[in-house]
Each structure stands twice: as C-alpha cells, then as structure tokens.
Amino acid sequence: MSFFSTKQTMNNTSTLPAGTTREQIMAVLHDHDFMIKCDPHHVKHSRGTQPTAKHPGVETDLAVARKAFNLPDLSHMGAVLGGSDAATDPLVSVYDLTDELPNPVFSSTINSRLEYVNLERGLWTRVNSPMGVSLETAWIVKEGSGGALELHQDIVISCSKVLIGTVKGNIEANRGGIHKLIKARIEKEMAGGADPTPVADAPAPTPATAELAHA
Numbered sequence: 001m002s003f004f005s006t007k008q009t010m011n012n013t014s015t016l017p018a019g020t021t022r023e024q025i026m027a028v029l030h031d032h033d034f035m036i037k038c039d040p041h042h043v044k045h046s047r048g049t050q051p052t053a054k055h056p057g058v059e060t061d062l063a064v065a066r067k068a069f070n071l072p073d074l075s076h077m078g079a080v081l082g083g084s085d086a087a088t089d090p091l092v093s094v095y096d097l098t099d100e101l102p103n104p105v106f107s108s109t110i111n112s113r114l115e116y117v118n119l120e121r122g123l124w125t126r127v128n129s130p131m132g133v134s135l136e137t138a139w140i141v142k143e144g145s146g147g148a149l150e151l152h153q154d155i156v157i158s159c160s161k162v163l164i165g166t167v168k169g170n171i172e173a174n175r176g177g178i179h180k181l182i183k184a185r186i187e188k189e190m191a192g193g194a195d196p197t198p199v200a201d202a203p204a205p206t207p208a209t210a211e212l213a214h215a
Helices: 022-029 032-037 062-068 164-173 177-190
Strands: 005-015 042-047 093-101 108-119 122-129 133-143 149-160
Touching (some): 005 164, 005 177, 022 032, 022 122, 022 133, 022 177, 032 042, 133 164, 149 177
Antiparallel strands (some): 005 149, 093 108, 108 122, 122 133
16 A cells, blocks of 8 residues: 555444345345445446456356456355356356446546445445546344444545545544444335345355455
8 A cells, every 4th residue: 555545444234124034135135236336326236357368267167267366265155155166156247337436516427437246244345436536335134232233334435535534524424324224124024025136237146165265
C-alpha cells in the first residue's frame, strides 16, 4: 500500500427474524441478483467476463481461481460453493455494475466490477470501482445469544486517503439498509407472500473440494 492509500474496516450486525433457518438466509445471500439490487444506487448489472485467457480453468479450478482473483483467506467462512459448471456456476461470479450516485451538483455514473464467492457460512464480495476504490465484504451467518441467527457484515475499504471520507460516507448513508431488505424478504417468505426472485445469474451452488486460503 502506498503512502497515499489507506485501508479501513467497517462492521454491521443484525439479528435475523425469529425462526429464520440457515437454509433461508443462505438462499438469500447466494441470490446474487437480489443482493446486487439491494444497492440503493443500482441502475443495471450483467454477467462479466472471466479471466480465462490468462487463467485457463479459472471457473472450476479452485487453486487457479484463488490466484487469478487474488482472493483472501476465506477458510473461516467454510468451504467454497460452486465450480460445477464453467458457464453457469463458476467459483467466482463476475458482474459488471452501473450505479448512479447523486450529489448536490450532478449525478455521477459509476461502472464497477463485482466478484462474488458463495461459501458455506455466507457470501464474500469484492467491488472494484474507478479511482482505485475497492470494497471487500464478508457476509457471515452466526448463532447469536438465545439461539437466534445473526448476520454479520464486515467491510474492508481500500482507497486513497483523499477519497476515504467520501467512500465511508456513502456506506454509512445506507448502513443497515441491505440488512433491512434481507430481513423483509425473509419475513415475507415466512408469511407466504414472497414473489420468486430471479436467479438466472446465480444458479444453485455445489461444494468445491477444498476451502479458499492464501496463495
């Protein structure tokens, strides 16, 4: 990290609705289409390209994917899910995202690259945005006091020192917002009133043969 860049963390935890099962919350976290659309500034997103030219087999080979995407140690989140099919179920799902960020003078269109990894205990995501801004988020499901399930959101922000205040401010503005949408979806499902969420871009994952670790 250069003298002009910084790395900071932010955390958020919420208790899931009573009666929520691990299967329910995992289905939500692994529904990439839903999770991406929880972004309050979302305009559109689509499947991105895998780095197959430089890393053949990156979609289904865990060691190759770990190196190609420079993934952190995610072993605390359990085994990686996915990798059963190069086209529909890669180990790391890549998306191109367009956001519209309003400001007092004009709106800014931001095009970012997303990387999503399904894991036994949650979801790991990375957002690479212009000007060297990177957000890595671990969504981890844990058992809280009294047996209720908790959703932990751990964010690592990497960017220039000049931008850190703006980036943190944007995150803080929606602090807990995604948690509310997740809980609302679960509550609606429990009430039997949820409409099916499109999952064409996020097929049901299958376990890989190993856990992610540092290269």
